[in-house]
Structure formats: structure tokens, C-alpha cells
Amino acid sequence: MSDNTELKALARDRVGKGAARELRRNDMVPAVIYGDKKPPLAIGLPRKEITLKIFAGGFMTNILTVDVDGTKHQVLPKDYQLHPVKDNPMHVDLLRVSGKTIVTVDIPVHFVNEEDCPGLKAGGVLNIVRHTVEVNVPATSIPESFEIDLLPFNVGDSINISTVTLPEGVEPTITDRDFTIATIATPAALRSDDAEDEEEGAPEAPETEITGQKSEAEDEEGGE
Numbered sequence: 001m002s003d004n005t006e007l008k009a010l011a012r013d014r015v016g017k018g019a020a021r022e023l024r025r026n027d028m029v030p031a032v033i034y035g036d037k038k039p040p041l042a043i044g045l046p047r048k049e050i051t052l053k054i055f056a057g058g059f060m061t062n063i064l065t066v067d068v069d070g071t072k073h074q075v076l077p078k079d080y081q082l083h084p085v086k087d088n089p090m091h092v093d094l095l096r097v098s099g100k101t102i103v104t105v106d107i108p109v110h111f112v113n114e115e116d117c118p119g120l121k122a123g124g125v126l127n128i129v130r131h132t133v134e135v136n137v138p139a140t141s142i143p144e145s146f147e148i149d150l151l152p153f154n155v156g157d158s159i160n161i162s163t164v165t166l167p168e169g170v171e172p173t174i175t176d177r178d179f180t181i182a183t184i185a186t187p188a189a190l191r192s193d194d195a196e197d198e199e200e201g202a203p204e205a206p207e208t209e210i211t212g213q214k215s216e217a218e219d220e221e222g223g224e
Contacts (some may be wrong), residue, residue, distance in 0.1 A: 006065040006072075007049055012042040020091070029089045033066065033073055036096035043068055050089055054080060061105050061142045063097065076103055076139055097139035104173060106132035108145045109181055117150035119184035124155035127185040133161065134173045143167055148181065157184045 010028065012019065020030045028044035029051075043066065053059055059077050066073045075094035083090055097103065109131060114120055133146060146164050153159060159182040161172055172179075 005053065005062065006067060007045060007053075009043040009045050009066050009068045011068050012044055015042050024090075029092060031092040031094060033068075033075055033094045033096060036098065036101070038096065041068065041073075045092060047089065050092060054082075054089055058108075058144060061107065061144065063140065063142070064094070066094065074098065074140075076101075076105075076142075095139075099138065099140050101139040102136055103139045103142070104134060104136050105142055106134050107137075107143055108132050109148060110145045111148050111150055111182070113149055113151045117153055117184070119154040119157060120150065122155050123187050124184040125187055126150070127183045128181070129183065130179075130181045133164075133181065135166075135170050136173060137167075137170045141167065141169055143170065150184075153184050155184050155186055159183065 009031070012023070012030070023030050023044045024047075026044075027047045029047050031043050031045050031050075033041040033043060045066075053062075053064075059080075062077070064075050064077065066075055073094075074097050076097050077092060078095045079093040081090040081092075082088065095101075095103070109128075111126065111128075114126065117124075117126075120126060137143070146166075148159060148164060150159075158180050160178045160180055161174075162178045164181070166172075
């Protein structure tokens with residue numbers, strides 16, 4: 001499940017570009033907490049801590065506890081902006097959550113036992129169609145990842161969402177089909193060999209001699 005990390009934050013009295021620039025000069029990142037039918041709360045987050053969280057991975061699926069002047073808010077990161085050149089965080093949006101909050105998130109997919117997968121050992125290639133799966137899930141029960149065991153799969157097999165054991169309360173947003181996450185594809189070299197074999201095994205087209213017709217040259221010669 002997702003971690004719960006606590007961060008200290010400052011309440012912002014002023015908003016706008018000027019206030020945001022001043023906040024960044026003081027090594028803080030402008031942010032806003034919204035949702036849960038409460039007014040938005042403008043805050044400042046410590047730049048070092050929030051930068052480490054963003055680039056550590058899993059930022060968008062981890063619950064944070066933000067302490068704003070002694071009042072604690074459980075939040076889920078919903079968006080953030082980075083500087084186009086420096087990659088510094090410029091702004092963060094945080095959604096208030098509780099045990100009853102249902103959120104839509106992308107969960108990363110991890111594959112295990114690649115070394116022992118029959119299809120890969122036979123020369124197949126793992127073709128990943130989806131690196132993440134979008135799901136609806138209680139905010140306090142977000143999985144860190146979906147783990148897929150490759151042991152049962154051979155060349156030509158498809159790995160669909162039905163093969164994934166989903167935790168209770170987790171539902172894919174796509175419900176109208178058993179969508180594909182990955183396949184064990186036939187390697188290109190083997191496909192080329194098969195194509196060549198088919199061409200070699202095909203019967204040659206018979207040569208056909210056309211009779212009863214004269215060439216244009218013969219007609220011209222006959223007309224002289």
C-alpha cells in the first residue's frame with residue numbers, strides 16, 4: 001500500500017504571481033489543498049523535501065499528511081509543474097482524502113520471473129502494451145504496483161487484466177473488455193525464417209505460352 005509521509009507547510013496569506021515568486025525565493029514551493037467540499041487552502045511546501053518526494057517515484061500514488069500550522073490534512077498529489085529548464089517544482093496540487101474517498105490513479109505494472117518464463121527462454125520477446133493500469137480505488141488503499149508473474153506464459157500468449165489479482169476495492173476504469181497488458185511476442189528473426197520457409201514451399205507458377213497471337217513486330221513486318 002502507499003506510504004504516508006508527513007510534511008510541514010506554511011499557510012499563505014497572499015496568492016498570485018508576485019507572492020509565488022517570493023515564496024520560491026525562500027526555498028518554498030507554492031501549493032494548494034482542495035476537495036472534500038472545503039475551501040481551497042493555499043500553502044507553501046519546503047522545496048527540498050517535496051523535490052525529493054517527486055523524483056523518488058510513486059509521488060502521485062502516495063498519501064501525504066501535510067501539517068499546516070498544527071492542523072493536519074491527509075492529501076493525495078494530483079498534479080505538479082516543473083520548471084521547463086531547471087526541473088525544479090513550481091507548483092503542486094493536493095487533494096484532500098479520507099477513507100471514503102475514491103480516486104482514479106495509474107498503478108505501475110511490474111513483471112517478475114522473466115528469467116524463468118518459458119516463452120522468453122524459448123526466444124520470445126516481452127512486448128509491454130501498458131506500463132500502468134488506470135483504476136478506481138479508495139484513497140487510503142492505493143497499491144504501489146501490480147505484480148505479474150511470467151512463469152505461466154509461452155510464446156504467443158497475451159497477458160490480460162484478468163490475470164492480475166486485484167486488491168479488494170480496486171477496479172479498472174476500463175470495464176467493457178479484458179484488455180491486454182503485455183504479450184510474449186515471436187521474435188522478428190523467427191518470423192522472417194517462417195516467411196522464407198513458406199515462400200520456399202510454395203509451388204512455382206507455370207510458364208504459359210500464348211499462341212494464336214502475333215507480336216506487333218510480326219504484324220509490322222507482314223504489312224511491309
